[in-house]
Amino acid sequence: MATITDVARVAGVSVSTVSYAISGARPIRPETRERIQAAMDTLGFQPNAMARSLASRRSLVLALIYPQIAGIGGTAGEFVQAVAERSKEAGYQLVLWPFRADQAHDIRNLARQGMADGVLLMEVCLDDERIDVLEAAHVPYAMIGRTRDVTQRPSVDIDFAATMAKALEHLVGLGHTHIAFVNHSSEQVDAGYGPAVRTAAAFDELMTGRGLVPLSRTCDDSPVAGRAVTAEILATDPELTAIITMNELATFGVYAELASRGLAIPSGVSVLGIVTSPGVGTLSYPPLTTMHSPGAELGRLAVDCLLSQLDPARTPVPNQLIPCVLEPGMSIGPARTDQGSPKRP
Amino acid sequence: MATITDVARVAGVSVSTVSYAISGARPIRPETRERIQAAMDTLGFQPNAMARSLASRRSLVLALIYPQIAGIGGTAGEFVQAVAERSKEAGYQLVLWPFRADQAHDIRNLARQGMADGVLLMEVCLDDERIDVLEAAHVPYAMIGRTRDVTQRPSVDIDFAATMAKALEHLVGLGHTHIAFVNHSSEQVDAGYGPAVRTAAAFDELMTGRGLVPLSRTCDDSPVAGRAVTAEILATDPELTAIITMNELATFGVYAELASRGLAIPSGVSVLGIVTSPGVGTLSYPPLTTMHSPGAELGRLAVDCLLSQLDPARTPVPNQLIPCVLEPGMSIGPARTDQGSPKRP
DNA sequence: GCGGTTCGTCGAAGCGCTTCGATGCTTCCA
DNA sequence: TGGAAGCATCGAAGCGCTTCGACGAACCGC
Numbered sequence: 001m002a003t004i005t006d007v008a009r010v011a012g013v014s015v016s017t018v019s020y021a022i023s024g025a026r027p028i029r030p031e032t033r034e035r036i037q038a039a040m041d042t043l044g045f046q047p048n049a050m051a052r053s054l055a056s057r058r059s060l061v062l063a064l065i066y067p068q069i070a071g072i073g074g075t076a077g078e079f080v081q082a083v084a085e086r087s088k089e090a091g092y093q094l095v096l097w098p099f100r101a102d103q104a105h106d107i108r109n110l111a112r113q114g115m116a117d118g119v120l121l122m123e124v125c126l127d128d129e130r131i132d133v134l135e136a137a138h139v140p141y142a143m144i145g146r147t148r149d150v151t152q153r154p155s156v157d158i159d160f161a162a163t164m165a166k167a168l169e170h171l172v173g174l175g176h177t178h179i180a181f182v183n184h185s186s187e188q189v190d191a192g193y194g195p196a197v198r199t200a201a202a203f204d205e206l207m208t209g210r211g212l213v214p215l216s217r218t219c220d221d222s223p224v225a226g227r228a229v230t231a232e233i234l235a236t237d238p239e240l241t242a243i244i245t246m247n248e249l250a251t252f253g254v255y256a257e258l259a260s261r262g263l264a265i266p267s268g269v270s271v272l273g274i275v276t277s278p279g280v281g282t283l284s285y286p287p288l289t290t291m292h293s294p295g296a297e298l299g300r301l302a303v304d305c306l307l308s309q310l311d312p313a314r315t316p317v318p319n320q321l322i323p324c325v326l327e328p329g330m331s332i333g334p335a336r337t338d339q340g341s342p343k344r345p
Numbered sequence: 346m347a348t349i350t351d352v353a354r355v356a357g358v359s360v361s362t363v364s365y366a367i368s369g370a371r372p373i374r375p376e377t378r379e380r381i382q383a384a385m386d387t388l389g390f391q392p393n394a395m396a397r398s399l400a401s402r403r404s405l406v407l408a409l410i411y412p413q414i415a416g417i418g419g420t421a422g423e424f425v426q427a428v429a430e431r432s433k434e435a436g437y438q439l440v441l442w443p444f445r446a447d448q449a450h451d452i453r454n455l456a457r458q459g460m461a462d463g464v465l466l467m468e469v470c471l472d473d474e475r476i477d478v479l480e481a482a483h484v485p486y487a488m489i490g491r492t493r494d495v496t497q498r499p500s501v502d503i504d505f506a507a508t509m510a511k512a513l514e515h516l517v518g519l520g521h522t523h524i525a526f527v528n529h530s531s532e533q534v535d536a537g538y539g540p541a542v543r544t545a546a547a548f549d550e551l552m553t554g555r556g557l558v559p560l561s562r563t564c565d566d567s568p569v570a571g572r573a574v575t576a577e578i579l580a581t582d583p584e585l586t587a588i589i590t591m592n593e594l595a596t597f598g599v600y601a602e603l604a605s606r607g608l609a610i611p612s613g614v615s616v617l618g619i620v621t622s623p624g625v626g627t628l629s630y631p632p633l634t635t636m637h638s639p640g641a642e643l644g645r646l647a648v649d650c651l652l653s654q655l656d657p658a659r660t661p662v663p664n665q666l667i668p669c670v671l672e673p674g675m676s677i678g679p680a681r682t683d684q685g686s687p688k689r690p
Numbered sequence: 691g692c693g694g695t696t697c698g699t700c701g702a703a704g705c706g707c708t709t710c711g712a713t714g715c716t717t718c719c720a
Numbered sequence: 721t722g723g724a725a726g727c728a729t730c731g732a733a734g735c736g737c738t739t740c741g742a743c744g745a746a747c748c749g750c
Contacts, residue, residue, distance in 0.1 A: 001457065003736055014700045019738060026739095029698060049460040050404060051736030053395040054705050061440070061460075077422045093388040093460060095406070095440045096429040114706095115394040115406075115438060182443065223627050252628045259630070281570050283597045283628065285604075349705055359730045364708060371709095374728060396706030399735050459736095 011181065043193055051116075061088050065097045065107060065130070067123050067141035075277040075293050076122070079144070081144045082299025083115055083120060090307055094118075101125065104133040111139040118306045120144065120320060124155075126192035127143065130265035142306035145194045150319060152273045153214035156301040158275060159321035160195060163291055164202040166323060167274055168210070172236045175335035176270065182245040183253065185294075186218040199246055216239070219250045226253025234261070241335040242270040248280055255284050266333035268276060274324055281329045289329035303322060347388035356384035364404055367392065373500045398459075407432050407651060408461035410442045410452060410475070412468055420622040420638050421467070424489070427644025428465060435652055437462075437557035446470065449478040455486040463651045465489065468501075471537035486531040487644055487651035495664060501646040501655060503620060505540060505664035508636055509547040511668060512619055513555070520680035521587040521615065522557055525578045527571065527599065529592055531563040540620060544591055560585070564595045571598025579606070587615040593625055600629055611678035619669055626674045634677045643667060 011034060018028040022037045028036075034177040041046070053059040055240055064083055066076065080096075087094040095116060099107050101123070107130055111119055116176040117140065118322065121130060124145030131153065134141045142154040171179055181203045183189065184196040200216055207214035215237055226245070234240060236335065245251045251273050255265065263269050274282045281288040305317040353360045358377060365371040366381045373381075384390070396406040409428055411421070425441075432439045440461060444452050446468070450474060453485065456464055462485065471491030479486045486498040516524055526536065526548045529541040545561055550561035560582055564574040571590075575598065579585060590596045596618050600610065608614050610631055618626065618635040626633040637640060650662040 001459075015737080016701075017699055022698085023738080027697065044457075046454055046457040046459075048399075048736050049458040050395050050740075051705090052400040054393075054399050054707085055736075055738040057705070057738090059395060080425075080441070081443065084443045088443055093440050093442070095438050095710085096425075097438070098426065098429045098433055101473070112391040113394040114346075114391075158730075236691080247622070253632075256630045279594075283594070285597075285601050287728075320474075339637055350706075360707080361709075361731075362729055365729085368708080371729085372727065377728080382701040393706050396735090397708075400706075402708090455750070534749085 001048075004043045004045070004089070006043055007036065007045050008286035009037045009045060009284060017226065022095055043236040045336045054123045057156070058310075059115060059117050060301065061095055061116045063095045063097050063101050063111070063119040065121050067098075067100055075275075075295050078278060078293075078295035079122065079299045081178045081330045082296040082304055086303040087299040090303065092303075092307070095170065101128065101130060104130040106138070107272065108133045108137045110185055117310050118142070120302050120306060124194065125195060126197060126340055127145060128192040140309045142305065143307070144302050154305050154317075154319065156298050156305055156320050156322070158195065158293060158298070159201040160198040160275075162204075162321070162323040163274055165198055165206055166326065167244055167291060168203075168206050170213075170326070171244070171270065171272065171332070172210065174270070176328065176335070177335070178215075178237050178240045179212065179238070179242045179244060180240055182229055182233075182243060182247055182250055183216060184247055185220045185225075189218055195246070197295060203244070213237075221247055221249045223249055223256065226250030227257040229252045230257035234263075240269065240330075242272070244272045244274055246273075247277050248276055251288065252284065255269050255288075266330050270332040270335070272332055276324075281327055282313065284331070286331055287329035290327045291324035292327050293324055297322055338341040346393075347390045347633055349390070349392065351388055352381065352384045352390050355388060368487040388446060399407045403655075404460060404462050406438045406440055406461045407648065408440045408442050408464040409442050410464055411468050412443075412445055420620075420640050422645045423623060423638075423640035424467065427641040428648055431645040431648040436650065437648075437652070446473065446475060448521045453478045453482050453484070456597070459481060462655050463487070465647055465651060468483065468537065472502055473541060474478040485645050485651065485654045485674045487654070489647050499650050499662075501643050501650055501665050501667070503540065503638060503643070505620075505667040506551075507666070507668040508619055509544055510551055511588075512617055512636060512670065513551050514589045515550075515671070516589070516615065516617065516677070517555065517557075519615070519678065520591040521586045522590060522680070522684070524552065524557065524587045525559075525560040525562065525579075525582070525587060526561045527574055527590040527592055527595055528561060530570075534563055540591070544620070548589070558582075559629060564592050566592055566594045568594055568598035568601065569593030572602040573598070575599045575602035579608075585614065585616070587677075589617045589619060590619075591620050592619065593621055596633065597629065600633075610676050613681060615675055615680070621669075626672055627677070631676055632674035634674035635672045637672050638669055639667045 004015055004018050008018045013036065017028065017232060018036055021028045027266060032132050061169050084094045097110060119139060119141045122144040124143045124147060126148045129145050131147055144156055146155050146157050147153060183200050188197045203216055204214045215233060216227050217233060219225050227252065243253060253273060258265060258269055265271055269289060276290040276292045278292055281290040301320055308314045308317045348513060349360055349363050353363045354659050363381055429439045443457060464484060464486045466486060467489040469488045469492060471493045476492055489501055491500050491502050492498060528545050529538065534541045548561055549559045561580060562574050562578060564570050565659060572593065588599060590599055599664050603610060603614055608615055615632060616627045618633050621635040621637045623637055626635040646665055653659040653662045
């Protein structure tokens with residue numbers, strides 16, 4: 001494997017000149033630059049990443065800490081992909097650190113080994129120990145998701161409140177007033193999992209603000225649980241005409257339960273999946289109308305957000321919240337009016 | 346950030362002694378070892394990964410080249426996850442290199458920068474340029490999937506033939522003789538995408554071997570295409586009683602088309618999904634019987650396979666083929682016998 | 691025509707670690 | 721009891737690159 005020394009020898013210049021020619025940090029005479037380029041080409045020179053990092057004290061590597069990328073639905077996959085691609089565009093590599101959220105100290109130690117210039121965290125909880133540890137160790141980071149207070153903390157996230165607002169606006173505009181929300185599991189809510197907590201809060205507040213009664217349920221991530229919750233919801237409010245789900249697997253159960261009761265979608269009950277992974281709407285019949293998670297955009301933003309801290313020359317990236325995007329399917333229609341829709345609460 | 350020199354000073358020993366204490370490459374007196382350990386603890390020392398790699402000429406990093414991890418179904422996600430975890434167990438980190446299959450030269454150049462000790466390739470085609478380039482550059486690799494000839498080439502893969510054999514055995518045992526196979530798209534077959542080619546070949550051969558007529562179709566990866574193919578298959582062979590699909594998205598279309606024709610599953614037609622991602626069976630009603638892809642196991646094996654080349658001290662990992670695992674659902678039953686099942690071809 | 695700049699290049703000092711050979715002690719057996 | 725062998729440790733030479741200061745040459749204005 002050719003080294004920079006070989007290139008310098010072949011080009012008849014000093015090692016430092018080659019280095020400057022590569023980095024462009026100092027002016028090089030065009031003729032010299034060409035000789036160097038020729039030498040690099042004939043030798044097939046590729047600079048050694050480790051030596052470069054050691055000397056420059058920048059590894060050009062970002063680390064992504066993730067708890068899980070498997071599972072149905074490519075939300076996380078889409079996100080990871082976007083992160084990797086954006087990193088590459090920016091000249092960085094991406095390493096995967098599979099750590100659970102409670103392994104903050106292992107994360108800190110790995111970070112201090114200098115393999116990565118900064119870390120990206122996903123699935124951040126309202127009170128996330130990892131953030132505290134990383135801040136204490138002065139490790140640059142950016143999070144996808146938000147801790148409780150996020151001012152002064154670099155983050156990008158889905159705008160759950162805006163997503164819910166758009167969802168309700170859409171449904172209420174079609175005459176729906178009895179609307180239920182199927183959330184993630186109660187374990188996730190209790191663990192302070194941001195999406196579950198924030199979206200539920202937004203639902204309650206927005207429904208109440210419209211003078212409607214919020215019917216909100218947690219639900220394990222499975223079709224079976226989705227079926228059970230649907231049955232329970234329908235029993236609780238027989239006048240229900242719309243269900244918003246933020247639980248992809250449960251949504252399949254919602255469909256199944258509605259079908260088994262002869263409740264057609266959307267003429268009987270409208271269903272809207274929010275924060276979904278791409279393509280999931282087409283898996284059901286009738287195709288589910290969704291508001292899909294802006295995973296790819298979040299991934300790119302997260303990288304930009306982190307890089308803007310590593311390199312002050314970059315334009316700083318403010319914290320951003322991105323709402324989900326409506327993807328029309330065929331699961332939403334006007335509210336049915338079996339016994340006159342307006343009803344006093 | 347404390348360095349090894351700081352540790353040596355605090356412990357009152359030389360730098361090399363600290364290094365040997367950490368690596369265990371030479372014996373150190375227990376008392377000395379303890380002093381060093383104490384020094385490391387008080388300083389919070391973490392060895393610098395870059396310096397270590399530069400000096401030892403081993404980065405302890407593996408690279409995973411992947412074309413796509415997004416998309417419905419966690420097959421690839423499951424695989425990536427397993428790879429990352431196994432790597433961590435073995436003391437390696439995993440970096441993601443998002444390259445398309447035609448970017449062999451970029452891959453080569455990156456590999457020659459010495460960031461990774463070896464690379465893992467997924468979605469390998471029968472004739473894969475990347476393999477040739479990597480071999481020419483003497484870059485250690487392991488592939489998930491197989492090129493045309495795989496003797497002497499480190500690989501792990503799904504055993505498509507065995508999977509298909511088990512699938513047919515199961516169905517024929519239930520009296521099915523008119524069986525169709527829904528493959529991936531013709532583009533993928535033409536591109537020499539191993540799973541599509543090998544499985545189709547196995548289907549043809551095994552059906553013919555049993556004296557049955559193989560009805561094999563390519564199909565775009567979408568529910569819509571799945572519907573169309575199902576209609577065409579049923580028109581071609583009205584006596585069809587079973588469909589094997591290796592196309593998760595299309596399978597949803599298969600269900601929809603059967604439902605719209607009033608063909609119940611499994612009493613009218615049995616459906617078996619092969620090489621599926623985990624959990625996908627539960628998304629349909631009735632739950633799809635599947636043979637799911639051993640993604641996690643393949644991921645672990647692939648890492649072991651690669652590591653056994655990097656470190657000759659490890660026990661070598663032979664090329665392995667792992668069949669998919671049957672996961673019972675409710676989509677398979679005995680063949681219907683509308684007009685007497687045995688029929689001469 | 692002389693001090694002050696700017697340009698293009700060089701040499702050398704690291705970056706923080708690994709690893710080879712050497713060294714001074716002990717220990718052991720003939 | 722002396723030489724070989726083993727043990728524990730040290731010093732120094734890199735690994736391949738970046739970057740700082742320096743230096744000669746060409747250029748500038750007054």
